[in-house]
Amino acid sequence: MKVAELLAAIEALDLRRSALALEQEEAGQRAKTDPTVRQLRQRRAGLEGDGQHQASALKQLELEAAELAGRARSHEKAIYDGSVRHPADLQRRQHELETLRGKVQALEESELAQMATQEKTSAELLEVVDQLALREREVEQMRAADRLQAPELAEEISSVQAERAQLAETLTPPQLRTYERTAARRRPAVAKVTGGTCSGCRLPLPSRLIQEARQDQLVTCENCERILLL
Numbered sequence: 001m002k003v004a005e006l007l008a009a010i011e012a013l014d015l016r017r018s019a020l021a022l023e024q025e026e027a028g029q030r031a032k033t034d035p036t037v038r039q040l041r042q043r044r045a046g047l048e049g050d051g052q053h054q055a056s057a058l059k060q061l062e063l064e065a066a067e068l069a070g071r072a073r074s075h076e077k078a079i080y081d082g083s084v085r086h087p088a089d090l091q092r093r094q095h096e097l098e099t100l101r102g103k104v105q106a107l108e109e110s111e112l113a114q115m116a117t118q119e120k121t122s123a124e125l126l127e128v129v130d131q132l133a134l135r136e137r138e139v140e141q142m143r144a145a146d147r148l149q150a151p152e153l154a155e156e157i158s159s160v161q162a163e164r165a166q167l168a169e170t171l172t173p174p175q176l177r178t179y180e181r182t183a184a185r186r187r188p189a190v191a192k193v194t195g196g197t198c199s200g201c202r203l204p205l206p207s208r209l210i211q212e213a214r215q216d217q218l219v220t221c222e223n224c225e226r227i228l229l230l
């Protein structure tokens with residue numbers, strides 16, 4: 001095999017190794033807390049807090065309404081059982097009764113509005129709980145698949161590494177260094193020459209370079225520095 005062909009084979013292995021390492025890393029990320037699960041848990045906690053808040057606000061409204069209704073009843077009783085004799089007193093109590101009835105009605109309307117808000121919160125909470133359960137199941141399935149795949153992945157990585165080491169032995173250190181240097185900056189580091197142009201940067205190559213590459217010399221494109229493969 002020509003030097004450029006060997007380097008192209010090394011590059012293919014390096015790219016495979018990177019893809020496998022990325023898969024491993026992604027599996028590692030999935031093993032940690034899932035961002036969607038975390039977000040849904042936060043929303044659930046927020047809605048639970050809102051619900052508790054709304055329930056105690058409703059309770060407060062109910063207590064106030066009950067208290068005012070009790071006062072209204074005692075005025076009613078006094079007005080209708082004939083125990084109030086003085087006309088001014090009677091008038092005062094009637095006025096008070098009207099005021100209390102108005103307040104009770106306003107409180108009852110507030111209660112209805114509060115109950116509607118509470119229902120909305122409960123519905124949202126149910127939805128979030130469903131979404132969370134679904135996502136948690138999905139995450140668990142992905143993790144199970146990752147655990148199953150992990151040994152295979154590790155095995156393939158080590159076989160790619162062994163194959164690369166074997167290929168690298170057939171090259172000289174300067175040849176390998178040229179490849180490493182280019183690969184650190186651009187992929188692919190080895191570019192095929194097609195129709196007299198470098199397939200990496202698509203610029204035409206001087207025929208002198210093509211001649212040298214034909215003689216199995218390690219030749220790089222003068223424009224993009226990629227190793228030329230004929």
Ligand SMILES: [Zn+2]
Pocket residue numbers: 191198199200201202203221222223224225226
């Ligand atoms: Zn080029």
